[in-house]
Amino acid sequence: MSEALIKVENLKKQYENDEVITKVLFGLNFEIKKGEFVAIMGPSGSGKSTLMNILGFLDILTEGKYFFDNIDVSTLDDDYLAEMRSKKIGFVFQSFNLLPRTSVLDNVMLPLFYNNTPKQERIAKAKKAIESVGLSHRINNLSNQLSGGEKQRVAIARALVNEPSVIFADEPTGNLDSKSGLQIMKILQDLNLKQKHTIILVTHEKYTAEHAERILKMKDGLLVSDELVKNRQMASNNGELIK
Numbered sequence: 001m002s003e004a005l006i007k008v009e010n011l012k013k014q015y016e017n018d019e020v021i022t023k024v025l026f027g028l029n030f031e032i033k034k035g036e037f038v039a040i041m042g043p044s045g046s047g048k049s050t051l052m053n054i055l056g057f058l059d060i061l062t063e064g065k066y067f068f069d070n071i072d073v074s075t076l077d078d079d080y081l082a083e084m085r086s087k088k089i090g091f092v093f094q095s096f097n098l099l100p101r102t103s104v105l106d107n108v109m110l111p112l113f114y115n116n117t118p119k120q121e122r123i124a125k126a127k128k129a130i131e132s133v134g135l136s137h138r139i140n141n142l143s144n145q146l147s148g149g150e151k152q153r154v155a156i157a158r159a160l161v162n163e164p165s166v167i168f169a170d171e172p173t174g175n176l177d178s179k180s181g182l183q184i185m186k187i188l189q190d191l192n193l194k195q196k197h198t199i200i201l202v203t204h205e206k207y208t209a210e211h212a213e214r215i216l217k218m219k220d221g222l223l224v225s226d227e228l229v230k231n232r233q234m235a236s237n238n239g240e241l242i243k
Contacts, residue, residue: 004031011064037192039209042218057085090159090167094174098143129157149180166198179239186235
């Protein structure tokens with residue numbers, strides 16, 4: 001059995017619209033092990049978002065194989081994919097995607113409603129996730145009362161609440177100032193290094209990608225390099241780089 005959490009073999013993706021075929025991904029091959037922090041980097045149009053959607057069970061491949069924890073995902077139906085997505089995947093997006101007039105606690109609990117988790121367990125799990133991102137003092141605030149950096153912390157807590165196998169962070173610092181962005185990267189690094197979460201960061205910025213330990217670089221639907229980060233950027237709690 002492979003120790004890889006994610007393994008793709010000759011992964012291809014194309015879209016068909018009115019008999020027009022648009023090819024997006026061209027035969028990707030790579031593995032991501034449990035506990036890795038990997039960045040998928042590339043410019044707009046490189047295919048990185050399409051790849052993230054496939055890896056996160058939001059889309060399906062056209063050709064090839066995708067194994068998640070030794071399960072051949074390419075054979076699963078939509079219902080099973082939805083179940084896998086709700087239990088195994090946590091998403092953090094650039095735009096936060098929070099309910100604006102809803103408390104931090106209720107925003108973080110939201111994924112647990114879909115799993116029919118009992119109320120007291122929902123509250124306990126949400127409080128634990130909120131504490132892990134340093135926002136316990138904001139637990140009863142509405143999300144529209146928070147700063148951008150705080151909103152992204154809530155989004156990370158929401159991604160954590162189901163204790164997923166992997167967290168996908170899609171341009172998580174894109175709407176933040178540099179200090180808030182570094183604080184978010186510090187949280188992601190701590191989740192990886194201290195709590196052993198598998199993190200997959202999607203970004204177009206080399207500077208942001210270098211907070212990961214490994215970078216998969218994409219261009220025009222191809223994987224053009226797969227390298228360890230030699231001089232990894234490490235962030236501090238106060239939004240600065242550790243020299």
